[in-house]
Amino acid sequence: MSKVRVAVVGCGSISERRHIPEYAAHPDVELVAFADPILERAEGYAELYNAKAYSDYKQLLAAGGFDAVSVCTPNALHAEVSIAAANAGAHVLVEKPMAVSNEEALDMIAAAEKNNVFLMVAHNQRLMPPHVRAKEILKQGHLGRVLTFRTAFGHSGPEGWSIDGKNSWFFRKGEAVMGAMGDLGVHKSDMIRWLLDDEVVSVSAFIGTLDKKDTDVDDNAICLLRMGSGAIGSLVASWTSYRGEDNGTVLWCEHGVMKIGTDPVDQVIVELTNGSIERYQVGAIATNDKQVASGVMDEFISCIQNNVAPVISGEEGRRSLEVILAAFRSQEEGRTIDL
Template structure:
């Protein structure tokens, strides 16, 4: 089988740590193009992996016939580039949040459908071993119904992660449009929907800038969610966990509690009402400091090789984003938002 020709658009940290190395080790992939407005960044990867460097995606799509693209740009460009790539006949893997508005998300889904290409969103939390294990345990039914939950994602902020540090687009409202919520919150809204096999019905939220100076981008959010099943819980996203970063989820169920990523040694712990405790070592959740393979690239390429629509589809990305957009609306209006 001929290799899948891939272009990576945006050569910042997520490309550096995840997309590019994971494509490079996938035997079904040929990296043919790298795009970045700072052309030296694109050239660096072209020299490492072969392929050509471009300073903008329009020129690249004209010059190259690519099978697939990774869109790893600032949030405000996700929709525009994904739609252009789909119109050029390329499958699209877009980083989260897939877009910044509902209209953009719908246009992206439409463009992929119209052109007969796949659209996948990089929600890697679903693929992390502790979350896969947790889902498996929930599906056995031994815990019964999930009644309440809390899920949180916090770290010290993108200045330690982004290739541009404190000068990063993450802190510029016109390029990011959303801060901790678009970066971290949307991961957890996707995760909770998937774990519970349920959609969010109502959202109430406090979203604001508590500590990052010189930016009006949100660095903290605390949200209350009610699911369609009636389960209620909290979702927290923070860029100010300067000590003790957190990516944990706890589910309180009819027959016991499940704790995910709360313990340094056992990633999933189930405590049943009858006193039984089950502890699972299944491998760590990836962090910015400790990169493990995200699984996203292999999942995407496997969809293309097997002509199998992605599980983490545009629709799934959109449903996760709707929760975040509702949280901003709740903050702005002081009301509970119905989805």
Template sequence: MSKVRVAVIGCGSISKYRHIPEYAAHADVELVAFVDPIIERAEEYAAKHGGKAFSDYETMLAEVKPDAVSVCTPNAFHAPMSIAAANAGAHVLVEKPMAATDAEAEAMIQAAKSNGVNLMVGHNQRFMPPHVKAKQILESGILGKVLTFRTSFGHPGPDAWSIDGASSWFFRKDEAIMGAMGDLGVHKSDLIRWLLNDEVAEIAALVGTLDKKGTAVDDNASCVLRMESGVIGTLVASWTYYRGEDNSTILWCENGVMKIGTHPDDQVIVELRNGSVEKHKVGAISTNDKQESSGVVDAFLTSILTKSTPAVSGEDGRKSLKVILCAFESQATGQFIKVNN
């Protein structure tokens, strides 16, 4: 088969550290276009990897007709760009959160279906070796039933990560729509759904802006979740962990506890009630300071090359987004919100 012709829309940090190098490393890919309103950013990648630079995606889609696109733009643009790409016949890998609203997510799924293309959402937590190992251990049955959990994702915020620093779109509500919950919380809602093979039934949340200056988007959230199986737990997202970045999950089960990402070397630790302890060195969870291969691009390309359903489908992305949207509704109303009303 000829190479998959890929265009990258949005040339900020997520493209720089993840999408572009992972496509460039893949033998079955030809990078054919880069799009950014700051055309110099697109031109820099075109000069390095080949392909053409564009300042707007509609011109690119019409002119280049790529086989696949990565949508790596501010959250507000995910849906219109993904739908346009699908309508142009391109497979779509969209960064998380996949959309700003549930209706947008549904429209994206429909656009992909009606055009016969794949839609995948960039939830990379599922592909990280500690989480893959943790799911295998859960499925082995050694821990018995999961009873409670806590899952947390906190770092100093996008001011350190984004290509534009403190003036980043992440802090502009009209472009970002949501803050730490859209950036980090949605990763954890996706992870817990996948790890437990379960859906969130209801959520209560406190979401606010505690320390980031000059922004209307949230920088912290603490949520209580009840899963459809009855399991209860907490989900935390923060942009104000100025020391001690945290991307960890602990599952308390009938037969013991599993700690994921709590130790720098032993990424998965299983402590059973009988006193036995297993420690697994399986590779790190990616952090902003230390980038690991995300696995997302490879999985997306596999779905195209094998004509299979993407590992994180549009439906998955929609369910993970819905949890976060319901957290905002809980904050606004002071109520527990049923997620799948």
């Protein structure tokens, strides 16, 4: 089988820690080109992988010679670069949030369809072993219906993660558009939709900038969600979890409770109303503190090789984005938004 030739647009932290090393570890991938406005970053990777370097993604796309493109730019450029890559005939893997508006997301989906290429969104929470096991347990049915839930994603902010520290694009509204909600909240809206196999039908939210200085993007959000099934729950996104990350989910069900990512040893714990307790050690959820393989790049390459449309599709990414956009509308208008 011939190798899948991959180009990476944007050479910041998500490329450095996830996309590039996971592609490099894949036996069927050849990294052929890198683009970044800071040319030295692209050149560093180009030298490492015997690839080409560009300061402008348009030059990279015009040069060709790739089968797929990873879009790892600031949020505001996701749609522009993804559409251009699709128009250049490439399969596209885009970081989350896939876009900054529903219209952009729809345009990305349309561009992929028009050019007969795949569009996949890097929602890695679906692929984390504890979440995969949790979904399997729910499907077994002994917990019954999910009645209420709490899901959270919090860390101390992009300054500890981003290649540019406190000067990161994450804090500049023009490039980021949204803060903790675009960074973390959309991960959890996607995860809860997938885990419960259900859609969010209404959202009420408090979103604000509580502690980060010199920025007008949000650093905290607490959202109330109602699902199509009637289940209600909270979604928390925070850049001010200064002492220990939070990536936990708790589901209260008819016949017990399931705790995911709340215990350092047992990643999934099921406590049934009959008194029995099940504990599962299935591998960690990736966090900033503990990097583990996301599985996203392997999934993307597998889709291309087997000509199977990605499950984490553009439409799935759009629906998860829609929840976040509704939360911002709720904050602005001071009311519950129905989807």
